[in-house]
Amino acid sequence: MNARQRVVEASVVAFVLLHASFAHAADGVAFTSPGFTPSQMNAAGQLVEDWGAVGVKLSGEGVTDAVPAVTAIKLDGVVPAAQAVSRCGTVALTLTAFRAPAYPAGVDVLSVRVEEKQGRAANVTVTLELPAKASAGLRTARLNGRAVLTLPPREESGEKARNWGHCDEASSLPGWAKPAGPCDPAFRNIRAGMGGAPIIYRFAVRPKSKANVVLGFCESHWAEAGQRRLSCRVEGAPPQEVDPIAKWGRHKPGALLFDARDEDGDGRISVVIRGAADAKDKNPILNAIWVFPGGAPPDLKQVIAGKLNSAARRYVDVGGQNDQSLYPGGKLEYRLSLPARGSQELAFFAACQGGVAPIPDASAWTAETLRRAAREVWRDWRER
């Protein structure tokens, strides 16, 4: 075997759950919770939902392709579940799926367990395969606006982050705002935290350094004050609340200045916009961000007019063309470092029929509490 072949073999990925369809599902295993429509794990080990299928593949040194054995099992002796087990070269992959009876429609829990089998520490990448139109945020994947999958924390995934970007569950709405009068074009676009989701950005800076951060707003939905009051936090600066209509008026661009500092020394300054506690409309919006060097604050009129963009270390047309996610797009990857004979497990929560995946910022569900819920419900359930 030559070096090239070895490289090829080393990079062979274990497509455990690819190209499955509802035709395959007939050979798979169905599972549910009392009174609800079942989900399925198909013969390829793919979790099949009403929004599409989710699969898992492994890659890494010594990892090989494998066909899973899919069986029906009972967790804790009572919870019906589907399990796909495959030996992928030096590691074993076990996928387990069960329906947790989370009010109101339930949620499917998919656990991905990877175990090192050769007695040597290994680095393995778990890649999640989602429908082509699904987009991944920080903690959820969405399809047509519906949260379909809850993800483990991506900070812990080993995935390389960009120097700046949004890392939230908000939506980009270009052209949403109608700024009156001359101003920077960024005021035409927004990101909006539908369902009350916060808007979160992070910017790489020198650890512990200071910066002047300017946030730009233009409210074009509400005409009266007292509707969408925003709570704005920029790391190291006192928080500010603003009602854009009360402060500037409808369609009027406005800006807030924050004397920011990388307070926790992690080399990033975070920006978080939420609906204020007393806001009637809790969906936050944000139009623009400028990050200037620390020191003398910029003239906000000039900033609003777009005349200081080149002086800014970072100028973000939020929800517009130069906006970006903190994490690069494409496949969702989690890098696992497995000790010899050790294992690691990732848990994903999938929306099942008629439901949505729990959004971590707004939900208390954990893998442990979902499992307990399933156990308790099945224990006392009697068909009638």
Place this chain on the structure above:
Amino acid sequence: MNPSHHHHNCHCCISRRDCLKFLSMSALGAGMVGPALSAVAKERSKYANPDYVDVAKLLPCPEVRMAAAIFEKPRPYWLGWPGTTYDLDARQKEYKAKLADSSRRLGITTNLAPSPINDEAGVGAFIEKIKTEKPHGVLVILQSIFCWPWLTRLSKETGVPLIVFAPVGVAFTGHVLRLSRQPGVHVASTLEWSAAEDGMRMLRAKRMFEETRVLWIRRNERNETVMERLGAKVRAIPRDTFNLSFDKQDVSPEVRDVASDMRRRAKRIVEPNHNDCLNSARAYVTAKRLMADEQANALSMDCLGMVSAKLMPTPPCMSWAMLMDQGITAGCEADLFGAFSLMMTSYLLDRPGFMNDPVPETAKNLLIVAHCTSGTKIRGFNKSAAPYILRNHSESALGVSVQVLWPVGDPVTLVRFSNANEMIIDTGKVVSNVNTPPAGGCRTSVEVAMDNVEDCRDVKGFHQVVTYGNHRRMLEAFCQLYDIKVVRSPEHRPEPEAKIV
């Protein structure tokens, strides 16, 4: 775990017999043997019917495990609070006895560290023990002003709800401020042990939620889910289940006694006749049997839909009042979060609530809270009942409902789960009981002057649960301990409209 079916092998759970013994000592239990419900208590021995359901057995009876420790610094004390003159042994003996007494009365299994913890290593070992044993809560009795960093560590590293009893002499404002407002923590900085016991009540209430199965009687579906954060199980059953069971319920001796009891205790009876009361009692017995059959501890029913479809000769209003007086949550209109709000007052405050429709009284700037059912033991399950008048259900002129006369001038709390992660809490004072007629609407109708709400139209929520007394701080503390967001009605009216540019 459903305590009615306590069939697992956990050796540390209290037995049903012990649980019932505890309930008999607690407010819930006392309510069951109180004079207003004496008939119910007597039933047990009176009826030979094997289908007879004892309400006490429907109550959730959870295992509650709590770790506890005393934190102190190495002795002898010299300068620094609580001071050299502070008698550590005497105080610790006193607090240990109080802890044991509270645990016994609340049915909490408390595992107190055998000796006070006085260094970092001891704290570390205590943390590891908690991580292993996973108790439902931890209580620390603080005996030095220098131990506060250990509490922060304990909370952060275990994630277990933490109750801190800091008797006067071990804290300044600066020590208390941050930790006491941290989710997952309840700090009682006081000499009053009852404040620490309140924290223990919160643990018990949360465990009662977790062990509750609420029957959600509506539509035509049968399934079961679990409510996030609260942990209560929600079993949906078809609405017809209730009226079909009701149809099968004959006028048994128990039904006759319940009907007779509800008439006898009434201050006045306006519309309902004897037959109406028998039907109301049939609904009460039907509800008990259905809960027992479904291993449930509470219910919430689409009662209005049932009345509208003329499926029953009476709405369940009075039946629900009787259940609520015994600690069983019985909610109206299949409003699930209304039912959880009723459960909150029952499990935490040991008293029934009054789920209502809010009406702004704009001439007097008062909030009128109105519905056709309310518990009568509003001062507490073990206290005497408020007077009530038997009425019919005002919207349908059917059956038996109740006008409970709330004590004028006394404080009340309005509580409402908007969802499992958010609770609206407001307070006010009873101004008067509104009669129907001249008013329309529901039979129990109470005018409330709101505290700190400038305009009664701004009161948040619908189907809020009104409960007797001002319990704002207790409810807020519960929410903080379990990371539930608290919302208040706005103190001031909204800002005037800005000019549109």
